[in-house]
Amino acid sequence: MRFAGFTVFVTGGAGFIGSAVIRHLLRDTGARVVNIDKLTYAANLASLPGAAANPNYAFEHQCICEPEALRKLFEKYQPDAVMNLAAESHVDRSIDGPAEFIKTNIVGTFNLLQEALRHWRSLTRERRAQFRFLHISTDEVFGSLGEEGLFTEQTAYAPNSPYSASKASSDHLVRAWRETYELPTIVTNCSNNYGPYHFPEKLIPHMIIRGLAGESLPVYGDGQNIRDWLFVEDHARALTLVLERGVVGETYNVGGRNQRTNLHVVQSICDLLDEIAPGQESSRRRLISFVTDRPGHDRRYAIDASKIERELDWQAEENFETGLAKTVRWYCDNRHWWQAILHRGYQKTRIGTG
Ligand code: NAD
Numbered sequence: 205m206r207f208a209g210f211t212v213f214v215t216g217g218a219g220f221i222g223s224a225v226i227r228h229l230l231r232d233t234g235a236r237v238v239n240i241d242k243l244t245y246a247a248n249l250a251s252l253p254g255a256a257a258n259p260n261y262a263f264e265h266q267c268i269c270e271p272e273a274l275r276k277l278f279e280k281y282q283p284d285a286v287m288n289l290a291a292e293s294h295v296d297r298s299i300d301g302p303a304e305f306i307k308t309n310i311v312g313t314f315n316l317l318q319e320a321l322r323h324w325r326s327l328t329r330e331r332r333a334q335f336r337f338l339h340i341s342t343d344e345v346f347g348s349l350g351e352e353g354l355f356t357e358q359t360a361y362a363p364n365s366p367y368s369a370s371k372a373s374s375d376h377l378v379r380a381w382r383e384t385y386e387l388p389t390i391v392t393n394c395s396n397n398y399g400p401y402h403f404p405e406k407l408i409p410h411m412i413i414r415g416l417a418g419e420s421l422p423v424y425g426d427g428q429n430i431r432d433w434l435f436v437e438d439h440a441r442a443l444t445l446v447l448e449r450g451v452v453g454e455t456y457n458v459g460g461r462n463q464r465t466n467l468h469v470v471q472s473i474c475d476l477l478d479e480i481a482p483g484q485e486s487s488r489r490r491l492i493s494f495v496t497d498r499p500g501h502d503r504r505y506a507i508d509a510s511k512i513e514r515e516l517d518w519q520a521e522e523n524f525e526t527g528l529a530k531t532v533r534w535y536c537d538n539r540h541w542w543q544a545i546l547h548r549g550y551q552k553t554r555i556g557t558g
């Protein structure tokens with residue numbers, strides 16, 4: 205069985221993508237998973253149903269900005285791999301409060317690299333050869349595309365938001381730890397994920413839960429900004445393939461070849477809600493309102509995923525239409541999951557206007 209006898213640290217495993225990775229590892233592989241998470245506002249252990257009872261799962265409530273505590277975890281569990289997904293991830297929040305992004309995304313990654321290096325150096329030759337540090341990053345490090353072209357692994361970095369600048373910094377640290385200290389690192393840069401268990405501040409779940417409540421649907425600017433959508437479970441499979449077969453020192457772009465304008469995304473959500481959860485007197489498209497643009501709003505992202513498709517034989521299984529229908533249905537069928545977030549105080553209000 206894949207990863208049998210392997211211990212994998214997943215940082216940020218209570219978040220959106222980290223929880224999808226853990227669900228996949230526990231369901232489809234023999235890996236022993238240690239979820240290291242600070243449990244910020246974005247975390248939700250309810251995104252890991254059944255995990256706590258699984259003998260292959262352990263949870264450590266831990267911030268990656270605390271090196272001594274991280275060191276103890278490396279000593280305790282002796283991991284074979286680290287998948288680093290712990291991060292502050294929301295662009296609008298980074299506009300209002302960049303400090304946490306600098307701390308977790310840059311300093312936290314630095315701490316993890318240092319402690320992983322110390323651990324790696326203590327391993328036998330055979331285990332050192334197997335060890336991997338997989339850093340999960342974003343296509344936002346490449347900046348904004350014009351009308352034409354795709355981000356490749358060779359595209360120069362040009363981050364535009366405090367969030368993407370912090371992620372770019374962390375990617376550079378990971379590269380440096382490989383070049384300087386020979387830590388076996390790999391970086392992935394992926395496009396916008398969507399799917400079940402997505403915190404409702406992000407475009408797709410935000411529009412679904414506001415649409416269900418008959419509230420206005422705020423589209424930034426002219427709605428013509430383009431994102432390239434990747435179903436989160438396709439991403440989780442891609443990450444485990446990279447961990448298993450990716451080449452040390454390489455970077456891999458991951459994307460679903462699903463470029464859509466934001467307006468198209470929101471209109472599609474309205475149409476799906478009208479079909480799955482009827483009850484409004486007319487189409488929810490009437491709820492769409494155009495609001496002040498996000499400062500520094502990148503116009504277009506689009507990933508060329510041919511390297512991971514060709515070299516690791518990965519393919520996205522969902523296209524945007526099938527993935528979005530599954531997602532809207534999931535939010536309609538799992539209201540308790542996101543209503544608990546509202547009860548805890550999440551306000552659904554606009555932030556990040558600078
Ligand atoms: P998320 O915000 O849903 O989850 C982040 C998780 O990290 C949370 O569980 C949080 O508690 C944890 N965390 C935050 N600070 C921490 C700290 N200091 N120590 C330990 N844990 C901490 O994020 P996500 O959408 O799942 O993103 C995961 C990773 O993927 C991030 O690195 C993000 O930059 C990257 N990424 C996300 C997307 C996307 O569309 N969501 C796309 C590209 C890349």
Ligand code: DAU
Pocket residue numbers: 293294295296341342343344394395396397405406407408410422423424425429430431466498505
């Ligand atoms: O590209 C990968 C990135 O995708 C990840 O690195 C980030 O962690 C992730 O949050 C996401 O960033 P975006 O800024 O693209 O995602 P967000 O969901 O915040 O916004 C998607 C698009 O929708 C963006 O163009 C802004 C717009 N938007 C967003 C919200 C929340 C709206 O028009 N209205 C909204 O209410």
